[in-house]
Amino acid sequence: MPVPPSYDVIAIGNAIVDVMAPCRDALVAELGLERGGMALIDAERAREIYAAMGPAKEISGGSAANTLAGMAALGARCAFIGQVADDQLGEVFQHDIRAGGIAFDTPARVGDPPTGRCLILVTEDGERTMNTLLGASQFLAPESIDETLIAGAGVLYLEGYMWDPEEPRAAMRRAIKAARAAGRKVAFTASESFIIDLHRGDFLELLEAGEIDILFVNEHELAALTGERAFEAGLAAAAAKVPLLVATRGAAGAVAVEGGERAEVAAEPVARVVDTTGAGDLFAAGFLTGHIRGEPLARALKIGAICAAEVIGHYGARPEANLSTLVAERLG
Amino acid sequence: MPVPPSYDVIAIGNAIVDVMAPCRDALVAELGLERGGMALIDAERAREIYAAMGPAKEISGGSAANTLAGMAALGARCAFIGQVADDQLGEVFQHDIRAGGIAFDTPARVGDPPTGRCLILVTEDGERTMNTLLGASQFLAPESIDETLIAGAGVLYLEGYMWDPEEPRAAMRRAIKAARAAGRKVAFTASESFIIDLHRGDFLELLEAGEIDILFVNEHELAALTGERAFEAGLAAAAAKVPLLVATRGAAGAVAVEGGERAEVAAEPVARVVDTTGAGDLFAAGFLTGHIRGEPLARALKIGAICAAEVIGHYGARPEANLSTLVAERLG
Numbered sequence: 001m002p003v004p005p006s007y008d009v010i011a012i013g014n015a016i017v018d019v020m021a022p023c024r025d026a027l028v029a030e031l032g033l034e035r036g037g038m039a040l041i042d043a044e045r046a047r048e049i050y051a052a053m054g055p056a057k058e059i060s061g062g063s064a065a066n067t068l069a070g071m072a073a074l075g076a077r078c079a080f081i082g083q084v085a086d087d088q089l090g091e092v093f094q095h096d097i098r099a100g101g102i103a104f105d106t107p108a109r110v111g112d113p114p115t116g117r118c119l120i121l122v123t124e125d126g127e128r129t130m131n132t133l134l135g136a137s138q139f140l141a142p143e144s145i146d147e148t149l150i151a152g153a154g155v156l157y158l159e160g161y162m163w164d165p166e167e168p169r170a171a172m173r174r175a176i177k178a179a180r181a182a183g184r185k186v187a188f189t190a191s192e193s194f195i196i197d198l199h200r201g202d203f204l205e206l207l208e209a210g211e212i213d214i215l216f217v218n219e220h221e222l223a224a225l226t227g228e229r230a231f232e233a234g235l236a237a238a239a240a241k242v243p244l245l246v247a248t249r250g251a252a253g254a255v256a257v258e259g260g261e262r263a264e265v266a267a268e269p270v271a272r273v274v275d276t277t278g279a280g281d282l283f284a285a286g287f288l289t290g291h292i293r294g295e296p297l298a299r300a301l302k303i304g305a306i307c308a309a310e311v312i313g314h315y316g317a318r319p320e321a322n323l324s325t326l327v328a329e330r331l332g
Numbered sequence: 333m334p335v336p337p338s339y340d341v342i343a344i345g346n347a348i349v350d351v352m353a354p355c356r357d358a359l360v361a362e363l364g365l366e367r368g369g370m371a372l373i374d375a376e377r378a379r380e381i382y383a384a385m386g387p388a389k390e391i392s393g394g395s396a397a398n399t400l401a402g403m404a405a406l407g408a409r410c411a412f413i414g415q416v417a418d419d420q421l422g423e424v425f426q427h428d429i430r431a432g433g434i435a436f437d438t439p440a441r442v443g444d445p446p447t448g449r450c451l452i453l454v455t456e457d458g459e460r461t462m463n464t465l466l467g468a469s470q471f472l473a474p475e476s477i478d479e480t481l482i483a484g485a486g487v488l489y490l491e492g493y494m495w496d497p498e499e500p501r502a503a504m505r506r507a508i509k510a511a512r513a514a515g516r517k518v519a520f521t522a523s524e525s526f527i528i529d530l531h532r533g534d535f536l537e538l539l540e541a542g543e544i545d546i547l548f549v550n551e552h553e554l555a556a557l558t559g560e561r562a563f564e565a566g567l568a569a570a571a572a573k574v575p576l577l578v579a580t581r582g583a584a585g586a587v588a589v590e591g592g593e594r595a596e597v598a599a600e601p602v603a604r605v606v607d608t609t610g611a612g613d614l615f616a617a618g619f620l621t622g623h624i625r626g627e628p629l630a631r632a633l634k635i636g637a638i639c640a641a642e643v644i645g646h647y648g649a650r651p652e653a654n655l656s657t658l659v660a661e662r663l664g
Contacts, residue, residue: 055392056428058391058424059390088419092390095382095385099385
């Protein structure tokens with residue numbers, strides 16, 4: 001019987017700052033970007049895209065970090081592991097996550113590359129096209145994993161984006177081992193279908209070995225993971241591999257499947273979709289917080305939908321409203 | 333007869349990035365800050381205030397730079413002179429101002445101090461309390477003033493905040509000389525009453541020598557400059573010293589006096605005051621653009637009020653809406 005956890009959740013993810021600007025629809029095509037996608041870019045490409053962007057805002061981001069910001073706002077006890085550089089954007093990331101009440105003690109990495117950033121173009125319809133320069137984030141070393149800290153958290157939450165670079169992948173494998181050994185749960189968010197395409201073998205292996213307890217995917221990632229183009233077929237295939245599956249479908253809502261039980265939720269109404277950045281991250285925040293508190297699937301999904309709706313109503317992937325109040329009002 | 337200008341306006345101002353966070357009313361008092369004011373702080377105080385602030389957004393700022401952002405959005409041809417450091421926040425400032433269509437060629441300063449920043453606490457009523465770490469900004473050297481550039485701009489616009497540190501003051505004196513010699517106009521924004529208190533002698537001298545053609549003040553600065561506590565008395569005293577006086581009074585609107593002619597404007601209605609940062613800067617942007625285009629005082633004031641209303645409806649001191657469209661719709 002494990003001791004009661006010190007944290008409800010500990011996450012490993014990219015430690016990056018979003019650089020966000022509204023943009024004409026045509027610019028996405030002119031820059032050769034895939035609308036709504038996430039691309040990894042190098043410094044030269046970053047300069048090119050940044051130069052074409054309008055005046056921007058800098059707001060802390062990173063998928064798992066956004067999820068924790070939501071969970072902390074809902075009252076969960078959270079800790080984060082991620083790699084910033086010893087520079088101004090690193091300070092910004094560090095400040096924002098700690099100011100959100102999240103424990104974050106990974107020391108900043110001295111020297112190049114700088115703290116990662118994500119250049120985000122937001123078109124008039126609120127769709128975001130992301131271009132990530134991973135920077136220091138890709139050098140999160142396995143030595144950064146404090147196994148005692150991992151063992152002391154109820155859930156280990158892993159960001160799929162971090163599975164691609166070698167060092168963070170090794171760090172995450174080490175963290176999974178520590179969590180398993182302590183009898184904790186492991187949650188994994190697939191992040192992007194190209195990550196699945198690149199590492200499908202790894203993910204299937206992890207799933208088959210029973211290393212993952214909770215899997216978050218969107219419809220594209222579900223298709224990439226299972227090879228099933230139809231949503232329901234993909235859902236059935238993936239649900240057979242993991243104890244708890246959560247699949248989001250954007251405006252079409254979300255589905256959760258656990259031990260043969262299935263629940264659905266519609267997307268929460270939004271006055272205006274301003275910026276979809278972080279919608280999936282905040283959905284996961286709401287769902288996971290509800291799940292940890294023992295809410296039934298349908299209610300956990302609903303909390304996810306409420307949190308996702310809040311974040312797409314404004315610029316930036318971190319919540320602005322008081323999520324606890326919002327959930328209390330809307331959940332009923 | 334001067335040659336037609338290459339720029340409508342060239343401004344000298346702080347090159348700083350705003351670090352903005354919503355805050356509880358009580359925090360302003362707990363930190364010993366003057367609500368609604370602007371204080372100059374050192375690095376240690378900045379650390380203390382930043383540590384107490386919630387998750388923040390970084391958005392380029394600087395009073396005169398904000399004004400230019402508004403003027404450029406209205407179609408004016410603008411250039412800026414200001415000092416950033418060779419660091420990430422410097423890149424952010426540089427990017428944002430250029431992306432707004434403003435010429436900016438002051439080379440970044442290598443080494444300490446870093447690019448200036450302004451820690452801004454925004455309370456629930458939208459009031460902003462600013463804490464400025466000038467950083468590199470206070471080292472704008474007189475050698476940075478390109479006299480040919482100054483001579484080629486219709487109006488030289490000077491930010492009062494920059495009168496306090498020694499080097500920028502010398503740079504501004506040099507710029508005034510160059511503008512005067514080329515037969516250009518000089519506009520000055522008082523920025524803050526404590527700046528007036530510290531340098532009243534300088535300002536009165538400049539005014540009496542006829543070095544300033546257009547003076548922007550708010551009601552507090554007007555009182556500080558003239559020693560008259562009543563607005564009307566202050567207005568009369570100041571209007572006697574400058575060809576064109578523009579005095580803003582927050583929610584009570586604004587007044588302009590030019591050669592005995594007086595015009596007023598009410599504040600433009602705003603759905604919700606989200607953040608007053610930049611209200612005065614954008615008022616100046618609208619007024620000055622109208623004035624340059626030969627609009628009568630009342631219409632120039634109205635353009636100012638429309639621009640100020642836009643910027644207080646959202647976070648950050650740079651305009652977000654299409655100001656040209658907005659002015660065209662509302663001006664009638």
